Amino acid sequence: xxxxxxxxxxxxxxxxxxxxxxxxxxxxxxxxxxxxxxxxxxxxxxxxxxxxxxxxxxxxxxxxxxxxxxxxxxxxxxxxxxxxxxxxxxxxxxxxxxxxxxxxxxxxxxxxxxxxxxxxxxxxxxxxxxxxxxxxxxxxxxxxxxxxxxxxxxxxxxxxxxxxxxxxxxxxxxxxxxxxxxxxxxxxxxxxxxxxxxxxxxxxxxxxxxxxxxxxxxxxxxxxxxxxxxxxxxxxxxxxxxxxxxxxxxxxxxxxxxxxxxxxxxxxxxxxxxxxxxxxxxxxxxxxxxxxxxxxxxxxxxxxxxxxxxxxxxxxxxxxxxxxxxxxx
Numbered sequence: 001x002x003x004x005x006x007x008x009x010x011x012x013x014x015x016x017x018x019x020x021x022x023x024x025x026x027x028x029x030x031x032x033x034x035x036x037x038x039x040x041x042x043x044x045x046x047x048x049x050x051x052x053x054x055x056x057x058x059x060x061x062x063x064x065x066x067x068x069x070x071x072x073x074x075x076x077x078x079x080x081x082x083x084x085x086x087x088x089x090x091x092x093x094x095x096x097x098x099x100x101x102x103x104x105x106x107x108x109x110x111x112x113x114x115x116x117x118x119x120x121x122x123x124x125x126x127x128x129x130x131x132x133x134x135x136x137x138x139x140x141x142x143x144x145x146x147x148x149x150x151x152x153x154x155x156x157x158x159x160x161x162x163x164x165x166x167x168x169x170x171x172x173x174x175x176x177x178x179x180x181x182x183x184x185x186x187x188x189x190x191x192x193x194x195x196x197x198x199x200x201x202x203x204x205x206x207x208x209x210x211x212x213x214x215x216x217x218x219x220x221x222x223x224x225x226x227x228x229x230x231x232x233x234x235x236x237x238x239x240x241x242x243x244x245x246x247x248x249x250x251x252x253x254x255x256x257x258x259x260x261x262x263x264x265x266x267x268x269x270x271x272x273x274x275x276x277x278x279x280x281x282x283x284x285x286x287x288x289x290x291x292x293x294x295x296x297x298x299x300x301x302x303x304x305x306x307x308x309x310x311x312x313x314x315x316x317x318x319x320x321x322x323x324x325x326x327x328x329x
Contacts, residue, residue: 001025001241002066003068003071004029004069005017007074008027008029008047010040012230013031013071014042015226017041018175018180025234028045028065029046032049032050032074037183052099053091053095059103059107069112069113069240069241070104070109070111071112071237075096075145078141079142082140083140093141093147098151111240111241112162113166114152114163114166116168117141117145119142120142120145124286127256128252129290130295131295152165152246153246163240164239164240164247167249167251167291168291170189170222171224171229172224172225175227175315176227181323183327190262191313194263195266195320197275198321199320199321204275204276205274206277206279207278208281209282213287214258219259219286219287220257220258220288221290222256222289223262224253227305228302228307229251251302252293254294255290257309266317
């Protein structure tokens with residue numbers, strides 16, 4: 001199959017491309033390099049630099065390549081930024097997806113796997129979170145991702161498009177080769193921020209609130225290795241290629257770790273004391289976010305292979321200690 005990966009120079013996108021190439025698939029990447037990195041582009045994939053909001057550009061890719069399925073990662077994804085600049089998120093995430101879907105319909109491409117998020121749920125009513133739980137996002141990032149899901153649903157009703165939305169929890173870790181990994185600017189994810197301490201880039205890690213109703217008072221999150229996420233996208237493409245109906249799946253390990261547990265594991269992996277400073281809570285941080293991934297396991301045959309927190313952090317540390325400035329030389 002020839003698979004178009006939008007945002008294939010980004011963190012999860014580049015790992016998914018790597019897994020697709022290893023599986024023998026033909027891969028075409030589109031990325032505007034706003035947050036992606038040219039160094040993360042797999043040399044065995046064909047690369048087009050451009051923006052999915054540009055219909056002429058998107059049409060040209062579909063005209064040049066006979067695409068069987070699309071995997072869509074191209075979106076802005078910072079919760080805090082979405083609160084201060086919501087229209088950027090509506091423009092890139094929603095308008096970009098609208099242009100993409102128009103071009104897909106025009107070119108008869110009817111299968112798309114979409115990178116959604118746990119942020120579609122908002123404050124969870126119960127743990128673990130099920131796909132059938134109510135979706136009430138608490139920020140524009142989650143709101144735009146949920147709207148993208150609905151746009152695909154209604155495009156499916158009108159034009160026969162079939163989609164899989166993968167709602168994932170905390171992506172983390174890095175490729176076993178150490179060649180690609182997580183490089184965001186600004187960095188907002190807990191594990192890379194913790195690893196900046198042993199890398200000499202910050203004095204201490206901040207813990208935002210230690211008075212939550214959890215076992216040690218700090219927030220609990222479900223961490224999922226980026227390679228396991230990548231494999232789920234490949235299984236979702238296969239699921240659609242088999243003619244199955246549109247669907248939504250959670251992706252997580254089903255196990256939660258507190259902020260303090262993640263810091264303690266990082267201390268063990270790096271051999272560094274990693275000082276931690278307790279700061280006030282941040283607005284909008286739920287106490288616990290843990291996924292039920294039973295549906296993905298049953299229907300996609302997905303099984304996380306890298307669920308051990310120590311293994312996840314060791315793979316991240318292998319990347320960050322050798323790339324302290326990300327892809328920048």
